[in-house]
Amino acid sequence: MTYFLLSITNRCNKACNYCVVKPWLNNHDFPDKITATDLISFLEKEFCEGDVVELTGGEPTLFRELETLLDWLKEHGAKVIIRTNGLNLRERRKKYDNIVVVLAKHDSSDSYMSERKTYLLPHDLVLDAIPDSIKQKEGGKPIFIPSNESPYTSHPFTRSLFISADGKVKAMACCSVDMGTVWDYKLLKYQMCDKCDTMLGAWNLINRIGNKTFKKEVA
Ligand code: SF4
Secondary structure, three states: OOEEEEEOOOOOOOHHHOOOOOOHHOOOOOOOOOOOOHHHHHHHOOOOOOOOEEOOOHHHHHHHOOHEEEEEEOOOOOOOEEEEOOOOOOHHHHHHHOOEEEEEEOOOOOEEEEEEEHHOOOOOOOOOOOOOOHHEEEEOEEEOOOOOOOOOOOOOOOOOEEEEEOOOEEEOOOOOOOOOOOOOOOOOOOOOOOOHHHHHHHHHOOOOOOOOOOOOOOO
């Protein structure tokens, strides 16, 4: 199974001081280059039904052809995560039950969040603040902490591909994979350990789909 992290835009309507992509954000030196057509051409070669695609940015709902991409992903059996501050979260979100929306409050008002929550499905996640589990980082990477809502402590991904808004493709490798020593190594393409914190976060999020224990957030 493959996990795709697609950073589809460097644009955002906010300027949070803790933003991890601040250097690229709304920066004319880093314009968006990829289109939905580019991404779909790539996915047609690399994607298999049931793979997980996470859309991020910037603010991903500012991607001009978002609906074209979402339609393709739904038609092809993708499970999708979207991280958004709620901009352009509208009624049509309910058309996509294959998506988990992670709605982050940032500096938005309570009334804005109340209105945005009306567009969510019960399995979506609202972050009113940065969770402690995400604040805990090691070497700049989040540390996964299991909880009742995130119970899976292993994941099935065997490769992970990152695409940035300039169209570059990178493999997200794992430093924990044991490939032997320099004397007896065996190189493993794309391989990653099943305890990777980033992948565990994605796997737990995507498994919210179809889990009937989640109740819709109301403000
Ligand atoms: S909303 Fe997200 S992408 Fe935009 S500035 Fe804030 S943290 Fe960065």
